[in-house]
Amino acid sequence: MNPARRLLLANKSWAQERRAIDPEFFARLASGQQPEFLWISCSDSRVPETQLTVTDAGELFVHRNVANLVRADDRNVLCVLQYAIEALKVRHVIVCGHYGCGGVKAAINGAPPGRLSEWLDPVAQIYEQHRAQLDLLSEEERWAKLVELNTVAQVHRLAQTDVIENAWAKYNYPYLHAWVYSLPDGLIQPLLTLSPSGPQKLL
Ligand SMILES: [Zn+2]
Structure with a gap:
């Protein structure tokens, strides 16, 4: 067939x-629709958000791209964010990275020049910023650590957008969560939550 x-x-x-x-x-x-969550994750086929969070149609507003990036020059993610916050009034924005991310690996190894390497440039920059520490690790550990650093960095970028700054100035939401999903065991690990009053204790 x-x-x-x-x-x-x-x-x-x-x-x-x-x-x-x-x-x-x-x-x-x-x-x-009245979803409570905006979910931003990688396009990777192994990260099916509704399956791994056991949510149904109508519960997650979703944006996915290679390496779950929030870029200030990406109108797509910014429009999704604006609609989710201002129209749907979601209370939680989750950036969910995943171990084994091919986009993050490409940023470490240097993707061939072109659109993909340009897209992954923010990840390559995070790698450069933490290179002294990351290069002490094994290849696998370095990859995993950069996945975590990249995911946390996207949450900080969200916090710097006008949409989130405006929402935080007016309301006590949204909460911004950095989570990382593990392909080998299917479990999500929370890394950081930011709120209008600063970082929050993990649940
Ligand atoms: Zn990925």
Whole structure:
């Protein structure tokens, strides 16, 4: 079977099952969304946000890109952020990096010149900033540590956006979370939470 056709068939049976379990499910979703979370993660196929957080349609507003970056020159992520905060009024923004991130690895090893290496430049810069410390580690540890540093850096970048500065000036939200997902065991580890009053104790 054509692999794309497999997806369409799977969709049909999923929709039928959902309707059988909850006849109002699609009507409810069609009437609007009120997600509590904005989820920003890597495009990596192994980080399916709704599966690994056991959330349903309507619960996560999502933006994904290579290496889960929040760049001041990326209108895409900034529009997603603005809509999530100002229109949907989400209370939590989660940046979820993942160990084994190919984008982070490429930033360490130097991606071939072109769009991808330009995109990953902020990660390469973080590597350079921490190089003295990172180069003391084994290759695997260095990769994992840069995944963590990169994820935390994106949360700090979020905090510097006008959208978050404005929201923090007016309200007591959103909370900004840096999390990292582990491919080998499926577990998320929280690294940092920022709030209008500063860093928060982890849950
Ligand atoms: Zn990745």
